[in-house]
Amino acid sequence: MRFLPLGLALLAALCAPASAATRIDDPAKFITEQYAALKKNHDHKFPKDIYSSRLAALFAANMKETGARPPELGRLDFSFWVDAQDTDDAMPGVVKITSEEAPHAPDRMIVDVTFTNFDPKENRFYFEKTPQGWKLDDVCSTTSAWTLSLILKYGH
Numbered sequence: 001m002r003f004l005p006l007g008l009a010l011l012a013a014l015c016a017p018a019s020a021a022t023r024i025d026d027p028a029k030f031i032t033e034q035y036a037a038l039k040k041n042h043d044h045k046f047p048k049d050i051y052s053s054r055l056a057a058l059f060a061a062n063m064k065e066t067g068a069r070p071p072e073l074g075r076l077d078f079s080f081w082v083d084a085q086d087t088d089d090a091m092p093g094v095v096k097i098t099s100e101e102a103p104h105a106p107d108r109m110i111v112d113v114t115f116t117n118f119d120p121k122e123n124r125f126y127f128e129k130t131p132q133g134w135k136l137d138d139v140c141s142t143t144s145a146w147t148l149s150l151i152l153k154y155g156h
Helices: 003-015 027-040 055-068 148-154
Strands: 096-103 105-116 120-128 135-142
Touching: 027 105, 027 120, 055 135, 055 148, 105 135, 135 148
Parallel strands: none
Antiparallel strands: 096 105, 105 120, 120 135
16 A cells, blocks of 8 residues: 555656646747746756757757767857856846847847846847747857857857
8 A cells, every 4th residue: 555655646747737838928028037047046947949940950950960968068068048158156147138129020039138147248039930939049149259050050
């Protein structure tokens, strides 16, 4: 009879619904939530199902071409979220988050994040509207002069 509670727990776990896909209805709100979660917990795990098909393919090709296995990152040797390998204890000191539609493209949005991680930083997140909601299509740093898609494809 000792195994009954364990068996019931396993059965409940098997019958539990799979976690739902991340749906982004408002890119600026999503980015705000991610940086708030990071401030509370430096080990925050960012969702992996937020990328456009183009960016997801670049992540997959990067892993395949470099032979990297998680948690290795292949050509990407830092966290694009914080523009560094490490985080300051006060990270992220988010100063400002703004968003705008891309010119002449209401199905694309740009979210700028100004924050401090050791030094002032600014990341620009590019989103595309899809039938599954908004998806992250690229990221660049205006302070460190990198673009995520180029690093994934070509390295630094």
